[in-house]
Amino acid sequence: MTATRKQHSTKRRTERKQAAVQPKPVEALYMALELSWTEWKLAFAAGPADNPRLKSIGARDTQALLQEIAKAKRRFGLADDAPVRSCYEAGRDGFWLHRFLESNGINNQVVGSSSIEVKRQGRRRKTDRLDAGKLLSMLIRWHQGERKVWNVVQVPSVADEDRRQLHRDLLELKAERTRHTNRIKGLLASCGLDVATIDARFPEVLAKLRTWDGQAVPAELQRRLQREHERWKLVERQIRDLANERVRTIRNSKEPVMDKVRQLLRLRGIGFNSAWMYVMEFFGWRRIRNRKQLAALAGLTPTPYQSGDDCHEQGISKAGNRRLRTMAVEIAWCWLRYQPNSALTEWYNKRFAKGSSRQRRIGIVALARKLLVALWRYLETGELPAGAETASWKKGLSMRTEEGSAGVTCQRDMRAKGVAMYSRQVMEDQ
DSSP states (O other): OHHHHHHHHHHHHHHHHHHHHSOOOOOOEEEEEEEOSSEEEEEEESSTTSOOEEEEEETTOHHHHHHHHHHHHHHTTOOTTOOEEEEEEOSTTTTHHHHHHHHTTOEEEEEOGGGSOOOOSSSOOOOHHHHHHHHHHHHHHHHTTOGGGSOBOOOOOHHHHHHTHHHHHHHHHHHHHHHHHHHHHHHHHTTTOOOSOOOTTHHHHHHHOBOTTSOBOOHHHHHHHHHHHHHHHHHHHHHHHHHHHHHHHHHHOOOHHHHHHHHHHTBTTOOHHHHHHHIIIIITTOOOOSHHHHHHHHTOOEEEEEETTEEEEEEEOOOSOHHHHHHHHHHHHHHHHHOTTSHHHHHHHHHTTTSOHHHHHHHHHHHHHHHHHHHHHHHHHOOOOTTOOBOOHHHHHTTOOSSOSHHHHHHHHHHHHHHHHHHHHHHHHO
């Protein structure tokens, strides 16, 4: 009995010493924000065992937000200077709220909405109130050390975010130009007519068109086509202006981020469209730790499925940046054409070139992932991709002219021609 009592006494003393050594957890207020256009839902708690305090405020009402934080501190008995930890989902509101919270001393996390766990039952309940409570519980778990509970978004600086506007606007304008072109061709098709290309001379062509019975295009339809063409010309002019502005920036800017753009342009097969997007979307400001994280950010990681005897691959995740993923696949095709002696091209030719069409498409995604990693290492360490050929970065810019977008068309035609020639070569080898 005496030995047993001594063991218990020793154990209690040891536990008291360990408790005295371990620091007490810092009392903090946790806040989750569920954002919508007209109303924000706020959920507060001081720990996992607390019943959340739920409040609603008007959207973008920052003063009401700070007042609710102060009220929540009093509600949970926290000091006025107690730290506040918050989170909200990345979405339409962007990063201005994150910068506002950080400027007021609040530790905020912007999380990817697609990474938040949900129940797999057939019909699950979903309201802003439930979502705010779910975010709050996951925020507490994340700060307690459960780092895999969600993915935290890297927030760019104001300058880095602003640099992304030019090429994103350019992509939207090109898509809008395509819509105008398709609409003009669709209206003409309703009369049994076809025009090969839409350009500045379209009004002259329209006046000469004749329907099946030799009649001119109806007057009201002509006026509608002319209005549509006016919109097409506006978009075309804006595309030309933005493209020229981008070329001038690459030529003359002294910013460090432009050095990376020019560094990529030294590689054959990398044009100013892809070089600009790679740097502004990824390499110019993101902190990339390893190649796996880089592939995940682009959505080029595989998604295996294994359950019992059922085991198959579901394809790439497509959870990353869709703009860069599309460009990465396009550049992979160009790499095969303009870098025939590189190690990556030889790897692709050995593994996929003589396979079926489906195998070649699978292989090009793998090549895009490997090439993206190689370009990241090239920018970070200066390590040139094995066997890659270089050229002057000014040579690619010489294809652009200040008078029009002929350079862009020329580069697009060369890439399409290169892909077609490579496809024919593969078929001949078979």
